[in-house]
Amino acid sequence: MTEPQVASSDATNIQCEIKRDGDSYVINGRKWFTSGAMNEDCEILIVMGKTAPDHPDRHRQQSMILVPKATPGVRIVRDMLTYDYDDAPVGHPEIVYDNVRVPAENILLGEGRGFEIAQGRLGPGRIHHCMRLIGCAQRALELMCQRAVSRTAFGKPLAEQGSVREDIANSFCEIAQARLLTLQAADKMDREGNKAARDLIAAAKIVVPSMAARVIDRAIQIHGAAGVSQDTFLARAYVYARFIRIGDGPDQVHLAAVGKELIRRGGRGVTTRAP
Known part of the structure; x- marks a missing residue:
């Protein structure tokens, strides 16, 4: 496309x-x-x-x-x-x-069906990216914890530095939030179909790549020079997270679509049972 x-x-x-x-x-x-x-x-x-x-x-x-x-x-x-x-x-x-x-x-399905085909494929594609990026963020968090207990700076382990603990805790909270939103979108896709879940899919696509980029960035910082080297997966994972803020539709397109739909509903969000 x-x-x-x-x-x-x-x-x-x-x-x-x-x-x-x-x-x-x-x-x-x-x-x-x-x-x-x-x-x-x-x-x-x-x-x-x-x-x-x-x-x-x-x-x-x-x-x-x-x-x-x-x-x-x-x-x-x-x-x-x-x-x-x-x-x-x-x-x-x-x-x-x-x-x-x-x-x-x-020709696929006949003339004039291209946009329809694209929309049918992009919804599942977007949530798959979210799933992968949650995995990348979780792996980055685990590496952060391992690094924090294995390295010493200024006379004490990184794990005892207050800013490191804050980065780890914030990362855990953000991953959990993004994971629940993605599960909610996937649950609605399974029960009601992709079209019914499009707002939740868009919301996950807005939230998850930015979350993953933040978490991976913290992991890179804790790893120092190693974080930007080829010795960990972090540099490449960061590129993936940043790219997916554009791939399969940029953040701005999804924000505009979700905002438009919420205004139409008078601000009432999507209701769905917990997965």
Whole structure:
């Protein structure tokens, strides 16, 4: 979905063209951060573009189509780095589609269904990121505790320094809060479906990456130079947490959506039983 020339946080901005030509579609556009496309086992790309750019419903302008990676006109420009990290061997490259022709039968669900497909996939994807990041934060907390009892500074263990204890306690509280919100969202997804749980999913997506980044940052601080080195998982985990504040929809989009819905309800939040 993501394109370098437009604000892709608004999926209706997509400029990639998918044009019908007889029994084929011809695709022209540029994408980047194409998840998994560098993996040698990846043979099919799912491309989102506009089949009906003038459709009055902006959410019916887009379609998704299957494109074999070996199709003439598909050109991988480069593998994108995130804070100078790659995701080898899977990668997420920038790809140019230059008059790429594929059979019309490759369209998914039919023309105008791209936005619908994307929304159906993004909800579960967002909560999976939250689950992973809670795991990253929990692991960072455990490393903090281990480091605190194994290192001495200014004549006493780090574990006896008041600021270290505060960082550990705050991290524990924040992880517990984020975990319960994520469980609440997952419970509603299981019982009522993804659409009914969209506000809780958005709330978790707002809260969890920022929480994980804070906790991991504290762990890095306690580890000193080791925290920013390759000797722990912390530096890479921090990059992941920071990136996910943008990936699968930036914080601002989710905040706007949740705020709009709460205003519509007069401030009444989502009610659900505890999981």
